[in-house]
Amino acid sequence: MTEVVALLRDALDERVDTSDAALDDARSDKSGHRAAQRPLAVVRAASVADVQATLRIATATRTPVVTRGAGTGLAGGANTGEGEIALSVRDMNRILEVRPDDLLAVVEPGILNADLGRALAPDGLWWAPDPASREISTVGGNIATGAGGLLCAKYGVVRDAVLALDVVLADGRLISTGHRSVKGVTGYDLTALMIGSEGTLGVVVGATLKLRRLVPGETRTLTAQFSDVRAAAAGSAAVTAAGVQPAIMELMDAVSLAAVHALLGLPSPTPGATQLTVQTDGVAAASEQAEIARILSAAGGAVRLATDDVEAAQLWAIRRAMHPAMESLGTALIEDISVPRSALPAMFDEIARIETEYGLTIPTVCHAGDGNLHPNFIFDGDEVPERVWQAADALFRAAIALGGTLTGEHGIGVLKSRWLADELGDDQWSLQRGIKTVFDPAGILNPGKVFAAQP
Amino acid sequence: MTEVVALLRDALDERVDTSDAALDDARSDKSGHRAAQRPLAVVRAASVADVQATLRIATATRTPVVTRGAGTGLAGGANTGEGEIALSVRDMNRILEVRPDDLLAVVEPGILNADLGRALAPDGLWWAPDPASREISTVGGNIATGAGGLLCAKYGVVRDAVLALDVVLADGRLISTGHRSVKGVTGYDLTALMIGSEGTLGVVVGATLKLRRLVPGETRTLTAQFSDVRAAAAGSAAVTAAGVQPAIMELMDAVSLAAVHALLGLPSPTPGATQLTVQTDGVAAASEQAEIARILSAAGGAVRLATDDVEAAQLWAIRRAMHPAMESLGTALIEDISVPRSALPAMFDEIARIETEYGLTIPTVCHAGDGNLHPNFIFDGDEVPERVWQAADALFRAAIALGGTLTGEHGIGVLKSRWLADELGDDQWSLQRGIKTVFDPAGILNPGKVFAAQP
Numbered sequence: 001m002t003e004v005v006a007l008l009r010d011a012l013d014e015r016v017d018t019s020d021a022a023l024d025d026a027r028s029d030k031s032g033h034r035a036a037q038r039p040l041a042v043v044r045a046a047s048v049a050d051v052q053a054t055l056r057i058a059t060a061t062r063t064p065v066v067t068r069g070a071g072t073g074l075a076g077g078a079n080t081g082e083g084e085i086a087l088s089v090r091d092m093n094r095i096l097e098v099r100p101d102d103l104l105a106v107v108e109p110g111i112l113n114a115d116l117g118r119a120l121a122p123d124g125l126w127w128a129p130d131p132a133s134r135e136i137s138t139v140g141g142n143i144a145t146g147a148g149g150l151l152c153a154k155y156g157v158v159r160d161a162v163l164a165l166d167v168v169l170a171d172g173r174l175i176s177t178g179h180r181s182v183k184g185v186t187g188y189d190l191t192a193l194m195i196g197s198e199g200t201l202g203v204v205v206g207a208t209l210k211l212r213r214l215v216p217g218e219t220r221t222l223t224a225q226f227s228d229v230r231a232a233a234a235g236s237a238a239v240t241a242a243g244v245q246p247a248i249m250e251l252m253d254a255v256s257l258a259a260v261h262a263l264l265g266l267p268s269p270t271p272g273a274t275q276l277t278v279q280t281d282g283v284a285a286a287s288e289q290a291e292i293a294r295i296l297s298a299a300g301g302a303v304r305l306a307t308d309d310v311e312a313a314q315l316w317a318i319r320r321a322m323h324p325a326m327e328s329l330g331t332a333l334i335e336d337i338s339v340p341r342s343a344l345p346a347m348f349d350e351i352a353r354i355e356t357e358y359g360l361t362i363p364t365v366c367h368a369g370d371g372n373l374h375p376n377f378i379f380d381g382d383e384v385p386e387r388v389w390q391a392a393d394a395l396f397r398a399a400i401a402l403g404g405t406l407t408g409e410h411g412i413g414v415l416k417s418r419w420l421a422d423e424l425g426d427d428q429w430s431l432q433r434g435i436k437t438v439f440d441p442a443g444i445l446n447p448g449k450v451f452a453a454q455p
Numbered sequence: 456m457t458e459v460v461a462l463l464r465d466a467l468d469e470r471v472d473t474s475d476a477a478l479d480d481a482r483s484d485k486s487g488h489r490a491a492q493r494p495l496a497v498v499r500a501a502s503v504a505d506v507q508a509t510l511r512i513a514t515a516t517r518t519p520v521v522t523r524g525a526g527t528g529l530a531g532g533a534n535t536g537e538g539e540i541a542l543s544v545r546d547m548n549r550i551l552e553v554r555p556d557d558l559l560a561v562v563e564p565g566i567l568n569a570d571l572g573r574a575l576a577p578d579g580l581w582w583a584p585d586p587a588s589r590e591i592s593t594v595g596g597n598i599a600t601g602a603g604g605l606l607c608a609k610y611g612v613v614r615d616a617v618l619a620l621d622v623v624l625a626d627g628r629l630i631s632t633g634h635r636s637v638k639g640v641t642g643y644d645l646t647a648l649m650i651g652s653e654g655t656l657g658v659v660v661g662a663t664l665k666l667r668r669l670v671p672g673e674t675r676t677l678t679a680q681f682s683d684v685r686a687a688a689a690g691s692a693a694v695t696a697a698g699v700q701p702a703i704m705e706l707m708d709a710v711s712l713a714a715v716h717a718l719l720g721l722p723s724p725t726p727g728a729t730q731l732t733v734q735t736d737g738v739a740a741a742s743e744q745a746e747i748a749r750i751l752s753a754a755g756g757a758v759r760l761a762t763d764d765v766e767a768a769q770l771w772a773i774r775r776a777m778h779p780a781m782e783s784l785g786t787a788l789i790e791d792i793s794v795p796r797s798a799l800p801a802m803f804d805e806i807a808r809i810e811t812e813y814g815l816t817i818p819t820v821c822h823a824g825d826g827n828l829h830p831n832f833i834f835d836g837d838e839v840p841e842r843v844w845q846a847a848d849a850l851f852r853a854a855i856a857l858g859g860t861l862t863g864e865h866g867i868g869v870l871k872s873r874w875l876a877d878e879l880g881d882d883q884w885s886l887q888r889g890i891k892t893v894f895d896p897a898g899i900l901n902p903g904k905v906f907a908a909q910p
Contacts, residue, residue: 243579
């Protein structure tokens with residue numbers, strides 16, 4: 001083991017960090033999960049060559065490598081433990097090229113999502129994948145997990161917004177997938193295969209991103225309060241069914257809303273009130289807002305239109321304070337199920353059933369525009385209680401039965417690998433494992449993640 | 456060989472067709488290429504069980520299977536030859552479900568693209584992938600090749616418009632990839648991997664499609680004529696660079712335009728004139744049309760706005776007559792390169808260079824909105840002359856050097872497999888071949904296509 005560190009130091013010198021702080025930091029992400037032991041070393045790659053050198057040593061010595069960006073994952077996918085190398089690409093954060101004429105940008109993986117957005121705005125451009133964590137999460141992490149965010153129903157998922165990738169393979173070779181053109185169907189779509197592969201197939205060292213023009217016109221925001229969560233879910237489903245397309249439509253249930261108000265020192269909301277917050281954008285923002293207001297009123301919501309951008313910003317600050325508010329209640333395990341939008345009311349029925357059955361409160365926030373729910377389990381201490389995992393199991397099975405999935409945007413990581421085969425089925429699980437072996441015959445890329453358990 | 460047919464007849468009875476007409480038909484698609492010999496049999500599957508039965512027999516007897524829809528491919532991917540089974544899914548053409556509230560439809564693969572469009576329209580819905588062949592090509596073929604079409608720049612490629620697939624594997628097992636929700640990142644994206652895989656990984660027997668609402672508002676059409684093709688290409692690139700987004704922007708070079716006018720009995724166009732035809736849609740159709748007219752005039756184009764829908768339809772009929780017009784000149788080999796939009800003028804320079812170098816005329820039509828060009832090689836007889844292949848080789852290398860690809864939407868099939876490794880590189884070629892082996896260890900799924908040649 002010390003031999004591996006010596007080889008890394010020979011090749012990478014001061015980019016190898018074995019300080020206590022670095023090794024401890026690499027054990028965990030934002031999921032609350034933490035590897036039992038520290039890794040061998042943290043390599044802070046500054047170039048493609050650094051990544052290649054690390055992987056050549058890893059292959060030669062059969063040492064596991066866990067790739068890492070800003071460590072904001074929510075499934076433990078980047079957590080690094082005993083005998084492993086933590087390969088950080090956080091310092092590879094340059095924008096290499098912006099082409100407004102071709103609507104593309106070429107970037108390194110370590111750039112923060114929000115930094116990219118700020119760099120593109122002066123050219124009238126943006127990259128649509130917009131996780132709530134955009135100020136602290138990287139583009140590479142967004143790609144590695146397929147993170148998505150709040151705007152997916154209107155502006156697409158990560159898979160729709162990446163044209164090409166540069167990937168270092170397990171043995172240090174570099175390949176380039178995809179192309180710079182809008183279209184291209186040469187061979188299998190390895191670009192899409194890499195998206196959401198959570199560091200198990202290779203290390204993304206460059207990405208050619210498909211950009212959009214900034215949306216002309218204004219944005220408009222409204223809220224609608226409902227006396228129960230099912231009615232709010234039905235209201236959001238009615239908006240989608242009516243054919244209006246909000247840019248963002250977020251649902252906060254009563255416990256979530258109250259916790260955020262308490263955290264921010266705002267007056268308590270009406271007891272039991274669930275809130276939808278809806279943003280429209282573009283040239284039809286005002287008329288779409290009016291139509292959504294009409295639909296939500298008819299569904300029983302108390303609708304309030306934000307009078308200006310300042311009030312709108314306050315309303316979105318309430319939504320963005322969800323994670324800190326949950327952490328203020330205890331240790332939070334954030335789940336990430338996704339269902340068809342028409343099934344949102346049924347999914348909230350299932351959550352209510354599971355709350356009763358397991359004697360838990362499960363505060364839930366939901367990207368209601370696209371059907372992605374984040375139920376939160378709150379508990380004391382570091383260890384997830386077995387009863388919580390049992391309730392999570394019931395939650396996952398309910399989402400899959402409704403035509404959905406156990407992870408909409410956070411990934412499988414280490415926390416959900418035991419349910420992977422339940423969703424995929426054994427046949428597809430084996431095919432996916434076979435693909436993993438094609439890319440990583442020695443099994444050194446993020447082992448124990450995603451495919452941890454044999455079905 | 457007769458044993459295989461006997462087994463198929465036992466299992467599938469009258470769905471096994473060994474008539475001369477059926478066997479001959481299965482040898483070719485619309486590329487002009489034809490397999491040297493006839494297949495063993497054509498199986499006309501009517502159900503998932505039929506497909507499974509066929510593949511079980513194929514695996515047991517190690518018989519190659521070539522899946523086929525309407526036979527409109529342009530790369531020979533569905534051409535079926537000696538000792539092979541042609542598995543037609545054309546009769547599996549039902550729409551199983553349409554959900555306006557979830558913006559999805561579940562269909563069988565054999566439905567024609569245009570039939571699906573007509574079925575969805577009364578619900579105010581459409582499926583965006585829109586190949587020029589939509590009246591004669593199937594949804595399954597569209598998925599198998601990643602066919603795309605005219606609307607991709609504004610409304611996305613096939614990969615963006617498929618949520619889930621049911622796939623029969625080489626040995627007859629059935630898997631379901633993806634989910635019915637907008638988001639989902641459970642494991643590797645096998646749905647995207649199947650799109651464009653040209654029958655080499657499995658047989659798509661069902662597809663859950665992501666729909667859009669019909670675009671409100673009108674459509675507007677204009678043409679702009681330029682004295683040379685480079686100026687027209689520069690004009691179209693200027694439109695994209697200016698941030699206006701046409702729904703469709705098509706370029707026809709002088710030879711193409713003259714050939715279509717001759718075929719349709721229209722007055723001859725101005726000698727040497729290249730034509731751009733541009734459609735805008737949505738609530739801003741008129742203002743976007745005005746902006747595009749301004750840009751194209753400034754670029755030297757003679758702009759004419761269609762006065763009504765009748766004139767617009769006539770203009771689009773000219774574009775749609777391209778393939779028959781090419782066939783009227785001789786045997787046509789249609790190529791399918793794609794480049795970044797800013798590189799369109801440079802690509803037309805390359806085409807001019809190749810025309811001179813090889814002493815050929817290469818009439819070219821181009822989806823200028825997305826950078827996808829269809830250069831046509833015209834020759835006498837059935838065999839592609841070696842000089843044409845040499846010119847095609849030069850064409851592919853030029854497109855790749857400009858950051859593009861050798862196929863934007865037609866696929867590799869049999870006609871481009873010898874260039875696959877040139878674009879992918881040997882390392883990626885081997886990875887893709889490895890994936891093929893995971894799905895098809897016995898090598899019975901469309902052998903000799905895509906990966907025909909060892910690099």
